[in-house]
Amino acid sequence: MFGPESARDGWDGLPFVFDKVRVGDCPARRARAEAFLDIFAREGCRMVEMSCAEHDAHAAETQFLTHTVGRMLAMLELRSTPINTKGYETLLRLVDNTCSDSFDLYNGLFMYNKNSTELLNRLEWAMDSVKKKLFDGLHDVLRKQLFEGSPHAPNNASVRK
Template sequence: MLSSSTSPLRLHQPTHPLRRHPPAPAAAAGGATHLAPSRRWRGHPRAAPLRSRPQRIRALDAAQPFDYESRAAGLLEERQRLKIAIVGFGNFGQFLARTFARQGHTLLAHSRTDHSALAATLGASFFTDPHDLCECHPDVVLLATSILSAEAVLRSLPVHRLRRNTLFVDVLSVKEFPKNLLLSSLPPDFDVICTHPMFGPESARDGWDGLPFVFDKVRVGDCPARRARAEAFLNIFEREGCRMVEMSCAEHDAHAAETQFLTHSVGRMLAMLELRSTPINTKGYETLLRLVDNTCSDSFDLYNGLFMYNKNSTELLNRLEWAMDSVKKKLFDGLHDVLRKQLFEGTAPAPNTTNVRK
């Protein structure tokens, strides 16, 4: 049966097999028999007059039932939407989830504390049982726990219930420790990317634009689908304007000891002084007050993890102590010089001659 479409620009193929035309009746003279062509396309009878008018296709898209360019773009965007399981749905996990949800990714969440109500506001499904979480087969498992609890939480996950090439990503503030942990704990077919967003809820309250995002593609399978999945995850941060910095985990930890652990150490020490705002604040003093707020808003476990799991932190702490002692020594040496001059180089008192005999 012929297609019912009336578009003159669309070719219609017959759904029945091609048939030969019956022989034409013999001609009156000579009795010759003429056979019609053995094969031809059968068009709609009404379309016959159109043969005299050559058709011109001016726009390919206009002749299609769909806009294929738009459809392809939509399929690409759909492929870039991920099902992300956030393991460790605390302060930082929730902070990331808000942006993930806004970009249209499907979110699953798991944590020791019941955050089901907050997860619901983000359109995320909350799971108290990690088995139920893994049986949902997420594309990405995001480890957003504290540094100190990362190993225990990872080992509690039934990874055998996941698809065998699942992508694991961590967002811990140290990198060599989670890299070694993930490589030693996960099956060899699992992909691993170690990342560190160098910002948090306080420092990124106005957006992520221009803020550094460090990542290391530790292990990504040589397969188009797996490479595309890894790029789709990294694209979440690139779309928000992050400054994407690719570097090894070892190099990250060497830099982070100064850029992060030092900052937190100074902020913690200033907090011990119980600094308060005054009527005569200088710009520098207000910077110190903001430093205290930014660093002490994080848990002490985070700061402790920066020290325990970054081998560069011990050396930096020793250097910080040496720097403080050097400054103190310089101050006291200057003070001693002033005292010595007063004691030993000052003008000697005039002798008392009142009772001197002449």
Template sequence: MISFSSTQPTPAAQPPTASASASSAAGTSRLSHHHVNKLSSLSLPQLHQYSGRYRHGLRVRAIDAAQPYDCEAHLMNRFTQSTKLKIAIIGFGNFGQFLAKAFIRQGHTVYAHSRSNYLSVAQSMGAAFFSDLHDLCEQHPDVILICTSIISTESVLKSLPLQRLRRNTLFVDVLSVKEFPKNIFLQVRIGNEDSRLSRVENFLDIFKKEGCRMVEMTCAEHDKYAAGTQFITHTMGRILEKLQLDSTPINTKGYETLLDLVDNTASDSFDLYYGLFMYNKNAMEQLERLDLAFEALKKELFGHLHEILRKQLFGKAEEQGLRGPLLAKLPKNGAPFLPPGTPLENVGDGSN
């Protein structure tokens, strides 16, 4: 197609000038094939006379032509789009929201679902929130990420409308135990295509880009390590919580660390701690080891009692080889140690 645009009046002795341009000016007049053929058969004076019918002279402004195809940019765009995932987060609590921000920051599409209404929270970060699981699954996410509590995982998986998902949908969990969800996923897993491998790599790359160190291990190995680290940490934090520790004017750094531990563990729901115990077979072993360690510590502590105090408490019984009566209580703070032979009933009342 040839496009004509109005220009400044052309001098009578100068014919119209043809030039290639990428754009046409406003007021462009388009001629039919009949006019174009007629123009091509006119001489220059006749062409100038013919163009006098118009207010301004005519000049060729643009000729349509195939534009160069940027193959490299197109391939790069296709590669970028192929690595972007549609990730559905089931359980949009604090941790689910934390992960969603990282996914969106890297350009992935995030769908969210939770029992509570987090619509405004999801919209503020650029995610789509679905209160109905059927609506979410109809979006055909590439990844289903389970961020629920351990004890509710099985019921959540059974509530998913699996028939609305694609056969190669990838299921991922971020639970603190692995043997338990592995057995569940083997029952509901959809498809086993090779394309899942590349999708797994794309998903793991998200965490690598965030600076996470990826450690490959079996589910059994993970649960063994988790019982000796995470479960013990939560157990000690909840034991200290029962002591109702308070901040003091002379807090040491170690004591501040204990207070922080109490705050961190107490802020988590008891369901998390119960799930760590209930669904990790190594947790009971850690509790038994904790009991043994506490008893061993008490024996070591009592074994280092001062020799004088030992003689005051048990001296006569040891001399006679008999078991003497046990004391009801130790001497009060500041009370002097009593000399050997003092009646036992006077011990602990602060009198000589």
């Protein structure tokens, strides 16, 4: 669960996900699989055994979402400012981290994980929900400014939802 950017300072603590689907019961195959996995464990990886389906469900949210948000923010061409907040610095690092990886890697997260399409739909729904909440509040403020105290103001009870 790491690429060149997240592992550039080493593998210590990074999750290595595996599923022993083709190992079988043969002692030699089991020993070979354990020797292979031990390479990563000795390097400090956090070894996580899970099914491929579980991995894909989690990867859509941890990797695909992260890369999608990073690439969306990159489209905004964000720059450091004299008044950066810690949160804004985190966003700038997210852009650097995700856009340093190839588009092919990002595209693979989409193409080869069926959960990514559903996550894109949820992300779009979330953005629409936030925008609606903002615009609904804006309209309430404008209504008050335009009609409060006006002799032609509509009855407030009929204007409100």
